Amino acid sequence: MDSPISLPSPRPSAAREWLLITAMVTVAWLPLIGLGLVLLILGVTFGIWQVAVAPVMWVLIGVSRTVLGRDSVPGRAVRPGDEPELASLVNDVAERLRFTAPLLVRIVPWPDAALGRAKVAGVRSHVLLLGLPLLRNLSAAQLAAVIGHELAHEQHIHDRRTSWLHDARALLAERLEGRFRPLAPLATPLLRASQPRVWQAERSADADAARIAGTETTRQVLELVALLVATFDGLGEQWLTDLAVNHTYPQDFYDAFDAALQDPLVRRRSAGAAAEYDVLDPYHTANHPPVAQRIAALPQADGCTSHGSDPIRLRGAALIAQWCVQQLAGVDSLPEPRGTQARTSEDDRRARRRGKDRYDDPRPVHILGLDAEQLHAPSEDGGPEALLAATRTQAPLRAVSAALDAVADGSWPRLARRIEPQLRRLPPVERPTATRDVLAGATGAALVPVLREAGWTYASRWMRTVLTTPGGTNVDLYDLLVTAVDMGDPAPVRFLLEAAGTEEVPA
Incomplete structure (x- = not known):
């Protein structure tokens, strides 16, 4: 039979793609290039040869690491x-x-x-x-x-051009993973311009998989x-x-x-x-x-x-x-x-x-041998403590009430950042969703013991925040809280607490 390899779709000109590749590599190495030039100028000006050769040594070290790590294979x-x-x-x-x-x-x-x-x-x-x-x-x-x-x-x-395009994108994307992203304004347009070619290759491979x-x-x-x-x-x-x-x-x-x-x-x-x-x-x-x-x-x-x-x-x-x-x-x-x-x-x-x-000497355990209570036992950073500390209270219900108040008055991002300070390091585009998820997760962790005391049970062996009411209805607390944050309306959560027979939650 004929090979099912898809015919290549029209692609940008070689000149345009090589220009993109050169621009991405240049931007990726821009901080090191700038620092290297400064050190080189200082070294030559003041006759300090150690400073002058430092940029060259960095390049040699980078190349050697690349060569030595090239054949590393996982698995x-x-x-x-x-x-x-x-x-x-x-x-x-x-x-x-x-x-x-x-x-x-x-x-x-x-x-x-x-x-x-x-x-x-x-x-x-x-x-x-x-x-x-x-x-x-x-x-x-x-x-x-x-x-x-x-x-x-x-x-x-x-082909060499496509391979270089992938490598240049990977190098530039790696520069955007740290806390500080000064290259983002320069890198994003280049990554956007090169992305269609990469996606085209993925869709062509999907087409061959279908055949x-x-x-x-x-x-x-x-x-x-x-x-x-x-x-x-x-x-x-x-x-x-x-x-x-x-x-x-x-x-x-x-x-x-x-x-x-x-x-x-x-x-x-x-x-x-x-x-x-x-x-x-x-x-x-x-x-x-x-x-x-x-x-x-x-x-x-x-x-x-x-x-x-x-x-x-x-x-x-x-x-x-x-x-x-x-x-x-x-x-x-x-x-x-x-x-x-x-x-x-x-x-x-x-x-x-x-x-x-x-840990130095861990013991093996069987997850399938743990009951629901053991499996859902909160970890150090997965229990109600995070919300209790952020709201400065010792009572889970009061902590939940404070979180719902923050949702109602719009101050919940500040509360989420107290729960997880690392949120400040995320890119601005990712931050709202991650901040919402942190608050919903922490509030759900504090809400579970409150509802469990009211007679609710775990609906799933595998999920902590999906509970079954005494009447037999399943409620996904995480989804409920995410919706409350997105809508800026904690009323459904307050109604749930009142229906569960907990103490009155202040509005």
Whole structure:
């Protein structure tokens, strides 16, 4: 059959794109260039050679770090002989896309998929990263769509100009991650101008994925991956953080994660979070279009594969899951299979550093073995204490009342900043939503014990702020509080407290 690789769409002229690339790289290095020139002038003027060569040394150090870190590869390698079903699926998709370059597969703990290049065991290869949550929750046909997207994407951006464009965007976006963003006025127009070309490549890769696995399957994948990422970032990270406080880690993390995904309340909350995050792009750094736009752009195709509707079978599933959990928790992990080791990347070490900062010898626990009260026990920074401290009161109900008063009179952003001072560091475009979420989360954490004392029960094993009234109605306190803040009207929350039989809340 003919290759399903999409034909490239018309793109900007080479001169325009190289100009964009040059401008982005220049702006990214502008602070260092300016400081280097100042030091060079001072060194030459006053004859201090150490000052004069400092900028050159910085450049050499930066280049050496880039060279040394270029081959870092995250994840745990899987050999075809150990995982033949997964290898067969990858090979089938690669053949249909006429992807003939050497390809290695590595599994990472988080819900992600990516294709990069690295030197592994002395051989220059492409490395396909597949997140364990994807392997456990996507059917073989859906996984084929994910793999097809990544392989096709590499073929769409393999030319030097496109590769430089991606790298320049990544470098410039990195400069906007700190607390101070003096480059934002210069960087944002450049990132906005280069974004359509990057999004075009993503949509072309989506189209090839649809031709491999079918339009409907690709649509399902786009929605499901967004759901997995939102659940992992919200619920999964919460487990890791809360258990770390007690010097424990969740040994059954992935089993619990899969179980939580079956809860309609979890899926609803995660879908809402994913949709809200999807359109939040203040500096135009996003390399993927919003999911709704990607789905709307999919071509109609039946697919050319016949992979099943069940997840791919992993023969070493238990060992892989154990390794991934240990990576997330930052504890000593199992060694990789012999002959497949590659240097551990910075991303691969982040959880380990985080874990060792919090505890030295954590104990494994089973999330599925905890009852609802244990699972919902507030952590140090997830209980009512944050709102109590911000409102300078010792009674949760009074703290909630003070928060509702702040919503009514419009002073709630100031209260939220007392709860979370780091809000001041966020970009102005992101700050209102984040500030609202902080206040809603803290108020909900203080409201839960009040309603629990009034006889309300947890509606979900997995969610702290969704409660069931004595009459059997489910109430999502977080959603209720978010709406109250957005509308500037705390009346529905006050009515809920009165209906629950709590003490009268002053208006």
